Amino acid sequence: MKTIRLLLVEDNEMNRDMLSRRLASEGFELVSAETGQQAIDMAQSEQPDLILMDMGMPVMDGWEATRILKSSAETKHIPIIALTAHAFTQDEERSRQAGCDDFLTKPIDFPRLLKAIEQLLN
Amino acid sequence: MxxxxxxxxxxxxxxxxxxxxxxxxxxxxxxxxxxxxxxxxxxxxxxxxxxxxxxxxxxxxxxxxxxxxxxxxxxxxxxxxxxxxxxxxxxxxxxxxxxxxxxxxxxxxxxxxxxxxxxxxxPQFSMVMTQLQEESIARKKAQHNLEERDRRTQIILESAIDAVILMSDKGHVTQWNPQAETIMGWTAEEAIGQELAELFIPPKYRDQHRSGLQRFLETGEGPILNQRLELTALRRSGQEFPVELTIIPFQLSDQWEFCAFVRDISELKEAERIQGTLSALAESSADAIIGEDLEGTIISWNREAENLFGYESSEIVGESIMKIVPEELQEELTAALSRVTTGDSIRDWETMRKRKDGTQILVSVTISPIYNRNGDIIGVSSIDRDLTERQKYIETLRQQTAELENTNEQLLKMKDRAETANQTKSQFLANMSHELRTPLNAIIGYSEMMLEDIDRGEQESLPDDLEKIRKAGRHLLELINDVLDLSKIEAGKMELFVEEINPESFVTEIVETVAPLAKANTNQVMLSDLGPLPNMVTDRTKLRQILFNVLSNASKFTENGRIDLSVKTVQMSAEPWIEFTIQDTGIGMTEEQLDSVFDAFSQAEQSTSRKYGGTGLGLAIVGQFSQMLGGNYEVTSQLGEGTTFTIRLPQRLEVPVFRKDQDEAPLAETSASAETSESEDRETVLVIDDDPRVHDMLTRFLSRDGLKVVTASNGVDGLEKARKLRPMAITLDLLMPSMDGWAVFRELKDDPELCEIPVVILSIVDDQEMGFALGVSNYLTKPIEMPRLASLLKQYRSHESACSLLVVDDDADTRMRIAEAMAEEGWSVVEAGDGQQGLDQLNSQRPDLIVLDLLMPGVDGFEFMSELRKNEKWQSIPVVVVTAKDLTQEERERLSGRVESIIQKNASRGDELLEQIRKYLRQRPLEESDDENDQTSAG
Known part of the structure; x- marks a missing residue:
């Protein structure tokens, strides 16, 4: 079985560290990006199976990065899960409009995250 | 021979x-x-x-x-x-x-x-003849004259306007001219020979007439003769009517006869009546009514004309109407008058008139012809209405409209502001949620991961992960502290502790504190330009936080740079101020970022905090604290070059006005004013409303409830009275000229002495949401529902004045009676059915006085007392024991020194019990200061 490659986009070092370690221990292959621009670059170069996208980031935020990824032929097929501390319904709405396939609020319910990844990849 | x-x-x-x-x-x-x-x-x-x-x-x-x-x-x-x-x-x-x-x-x-x-x-015969002839001619002439005179007399009699009646001494008619026929209705033929009384005098006066005649004939006395009289006479139809009557007696060949001249004055009387009515109407008219003859001479002048033009009727009647017309308009009026004298009317002609004092007034004039009975125009009437008032009224209306529009605009602005505030609040919540979730994410994530690691027996990363959890936790704490600070400020609950500080050492200390933070980004913090500085009187903690926040902010956004702090004295108004300047060489800000730099959670970009850390509340707190300390702040920045914050604070922080007053006022005055404010405090309601009718209504209505009502008709007056009287509650109108209700409200809430006074908005504007959002105690729309207002105010009264009383008694009737009576006297009463309940109540609320029964099931009065005295917080609460029990010596000893008074309960004399409690209270007024201290320490 092919190893699933995830791109984790997260500007907060602690959260990036924590999530990548936990996901790695679940058997995922992790690549990570700290900014929106990095995310786009890496999505193209690494061709991950799925992207976990933090929304509030400096320079290029998650919404914009998602929009770009979803409008590019090379990357639009990659499912994106929004991970954000913005927990209001309008935030979810906004994320889905930007093109996110799923939406999870921080603090992350890890089993739910795994389930969401599984659903999107099947 | x-x-x-x-x-x-x-x-x-x-x-x-x-x-x-x-x-x-x-x-x-x-x-x-x-x-x-x-x-x-x-x-x-x-x-x-x-x-x-x-x-x-x-x-x-x-x-x-x-x-x-x-x-x-x-x-x-x-x-x-x-x-x-x-x-x-x-x-x-x-x-x-x-x-x-x-x-x-x-x-x-x-x-x-x-x-x-x-x-x-x-005589010579010819002479005789001549003489004879002359005599004859003279005789003929005389004869002719006589006849002519007779004829003339007849004509006069017949054509007289008055009825002329001759009456014999028997009272019979001997002459009855045609006018008598017309007036009385009897023909001469019918009348002559009849008794005059029967024809002409109403039955009730006939006897009087007859006896009067008799008396005259006998004594020659006739008091009514030879003069003009007004009497009531009778027509043939039986109708009575007023006449003017003159009776002249004369004597012919020893016989008395009487000549009566009778004039029918019923029309005259009617005319007089109408005239009276008309002139009353004219006099009471609110318009000036002027009568003029055809030549324009004033012939009547009513009271309003006197008022309007300033001329007394006596001085203007007989003068020309032109006296009240400005010269340049006289020609116009002449033309108008000539039109009117041909039968036209002129309505509502707006023109100018001249008053006696020379001032000109705008009037609306209606000129109409006056006709006599025959329909001839004999003059004109001029009705002049003063338009100056109307003009003023229109002006006032216009002004009021403008004010309303203005108010409306202000309301809209306020609505916008409220909406913005609401949005800000939502934004704040969203931000809060975001800011809390981010560290929580780390905390939860790491701890879950650590648990998994422990499960798997992997331990090497645990200390690092724990450190990350701690860091995230500390960040959360910092965040929560800041939020609490801000909300305290916003709720007006942040207190100031003013003390004297030395700015130099103070600043040095802070710089030392910040140094490690600065070093983290390899920055240098420099203290420069410390001129000779006077000591400051301000809140040390707040000032420290201001400077710390700004300095740490600067440290965060500067790398390998320099942060300069300088302090100097500046002269603002009369008082010296201290100016703190913090200049960094950091990333700087754009214009837009500058605009919102002091708003909560407004870090230049939402993600900035992730890079630079911080809660996004630090500068918001700086702004708020600077204001609290009576100062101001300012920020200038150049993107990429650096940022300069300037904080200016008064060198001596003004202590709230009331304290100053009390400190400085002469002793006598202090006590007097303290008395007034205390005695009035609990009953006085301040009504701020520009409508005197509202003053009147509220005064009448509320004084029935024993409230004292003080009124103010504008915001400034209202604030002044509020400061002076410290009323128990304030009712506030919103739409007032110059200073509107919201402005007054803001000032009230800004004044630490007044901010606790409940404010009830009474307005025609129904915007309760905004009112409550801004913190009003209640909001009633006009028309005011008085009972509701009264009950609201009563609530405040009881809240304000209530001392709390705990009644511990197993007898529900006694409890209720005491509770009711004491509640009436403004106590808030808590009831407990036994000792245990009583102790429970003590835990939730500390009463000012306890009324205690001794014999109760479960925890009785004695046990209650010993529990009470064990607890330090409760020791000072006075207790009045009310018992039906005859106490033994031992029991008395158990209680002595612990209770204030023991009142014997006598079921048949409940009033006495209450009286005893009241009496006790009068003798031992509660020491409120102690209570407060206790409460403070308890809370």
Whole structure:
């Protein structure tokens, strides 16, 4: 079985560290990006199976990065899960409009995250 | 010798004359003829005389006539004999006859001589005749005059306007002119001969009339005679009507008669009545009403005209109307008047008039012709309405409209502001949520991971992960502290502790604190330009946080740079201020970022915090604290170059006004004002409203509930009174000129002394949401529902003044009675059915006084007391024991020193019990300061 490659986009070092370690221990292959621009670059170069996208980031935020990824032929097929501390319904709405396939609020319910990844990849 | 008398007719001795001498026939017959003719004539004359004398009996001297007749007859006879002597020579007869003639002649002469003197007296006949004629003419003339006079009198009588009635002394009508017929309705034919009383006098006055007449005839007294009287008379139809009556008595051939002149004045009376009504109307009119004749002379001038133009009626009547018309308008009015005098009316003509004092006023004039009964125009009426007031009114309306529009605008602005505030609040919540979730994510994530690691027996990463959890936790704490600070400030609950500090050492200390932070980014913090600084009087903690936040902010956004802190004195207004300047060489900010730099959670970019850390609240706190310390702040920045924060604070922080007043006011005044504010505090309601009717209504209504109402008609006055009186509650109108209700509200809430006073908005504007959002205690829309307002205010009164009382008694009736009575006196009463309940109540609320029964099931009064005294917080609460029990010496000892008073409960005399409690309270007023301290320490 092919190893699933995830791109984790997260500007907060602690959260990036924590999530990548936990996901790695679940058997995922992790690549990570700290900014929106990095995310786009890496999505193209690494061709991950799925992207976990933090929304509030400096320079290029998650919404914009998602929009770009979803409008590019090379990357639009990659499912994106929004991970954000913005927990209001309008935030979810906004994320889905930007093109996110799923939406999870921080603090992350890890089993739910795994389930969401599984659903999107099947 | 008398013998010849016997021979008279003896002719014998004489020849016939023809024969004596030579008579010619001619000569002879001449004699004869002449004598005969004379004789004939002399015969005729006496006959005529005699005839005359016989026919006229008014002859003055008839004897003379007769003498003349005899004498002439004798003469004639002589002539006859002379003729006959020619044939018959009767000389003797002739001689006798001549003698007779002579005698008669002499008799006549003698008679004539005798009467000549008398006859001389007699008028000449022609004169007599003339006189006679004249007399006759005069007589005729007189006759004519008389007739004419009669006729004239008749005409006068008939054409008199008045009824003219003659009455005999019997009271009967003798004359009744046509006017009497017209007025009374009886014809002359019917009236003459009737008793006047029956025709003309109403039955009830008839006897009076008759006795009056009688008395006059008897005594000559007639008090009503010869004067003009107004009486009631009677018509034939039976109708009574007013008359003017004059009765003149006169006497003809010893008989009294009476002439009555009667004038029907019913029309006059009616006219007088109408005139009276009209002039009352004119007088009471709110318009000036001016009557003018055709020449424009003022003939009437009502009261309002006096008011409007300033001329008294007495000084203007008779003057020309032009006196109140400005010169340049006189021609116009003349033209208008001439139109009116031809029957036109002029309505609502807006023009100017001149007052007595020369000022001109705008009036609306309506000019109409005045007609007499016959429809002829005899003058004009001018109704002048003062438009100055209307003008003012319109002006006021315009002003009010403008004010309303203004208010509306302000309301809209406030609405916007409120909406913005609401948005800000939502944004704040969203941000809070975000800021909390981010560290929580790390905390939860790491701890879950650590649990998994422990499960798997992997331990090497645990200390690092724990450190990350701790860091995230500390960040959360920092965040929560900041949020609490901010919310405290916003709720106005942040307190100031003012103390004197030395800025130099203070600043140095802070710089030391920040140094490690700065170093982390390899920055240098420099203290520069520390001039000679006076000590500051301010809140140390707040100032420290201000400077720390700004400095750490600068450290965060600067790398390998420099942060300069300088402090100097600046002169702002009269007081010296201290200016802190923090300059960094960091990343700087754009204009937009600058605008919101002091807003909560407004880090330049939402993600900035992830890079630079921080809660996004630090600068918001800086802004708020600077304001609290009476200062201001300012930030300038250049993107990429650096940022400069300037904080200016008063060197001496103004302590709230009331404390200053109390400290500085003379002692007597302090106590007096303290008394006033204390005594009024609990009852006074301040009504701030620009509508005096609201003042009136609230004063009347609320004073019924025992509240004192003080009114203020504008915001400034209201605030002044609020500060002076410290009312128990304030009612506030929103729409007021100059300072609107919200502005007043803001000031009230900004004043630490007043911010606790409940404010009830009374407004026609229904914006309760905004009101409550801004913190009003209640919001009632006009029209005011008075009972609701009253009950609201009563609540505040009880809240404000209530001392709390705990009644611990197992007898529900006693409890209730005490509770009700004490509640009426403004106590808030808590009831407990036994000792345990009582102790529970103590835990939730500390009462100011406890009324305690001793004998209760479960925890009784004694146990309650010992529990009470064990607890330090409760020891000072006074307790009044109310018991039906006769206490033993031992029991008294158990209680002594612990209870304030023991009152014997007597079920039949409940009032006495209450009286005892009241009496106790009067003797031992509660020490409120102690209680407060206790409460503070308890809370």
């Amino acid at each position: 008398f013998d010849f008398l016997f021979r008279l007719f003896d002719t014998s001795d004489f020849p016939a004359r023809w024969y004596c001498g030579n008579w010619t026939a001619g000569h002879g017959y001449l004699h004869i003829g002449s004598d005969l003719a004379t004789w004939a004539a002399y015969m005729a004359l006496p006959c005529v005389l005699a005839y005359f004398a016989l026919k006229r009996d008014d002859i003055v001297y008839p004897k003379i006539l007769w003498l003349f007749a005899v004498f002439i007859f004798a003469c004639g006879t002589v002539h006859l004999i002379e003729a006959s002597i020619f044939w018959w020579p009767a000389y003797r007869v002739s001689g006798v006859v001549k003698l007779v003639t002579a005698a008669a002649s002499w008799l006549t002469v003698l008679a004539l001589v005798r009467i000549v003197p008398q006859a001389m007296e007699l």
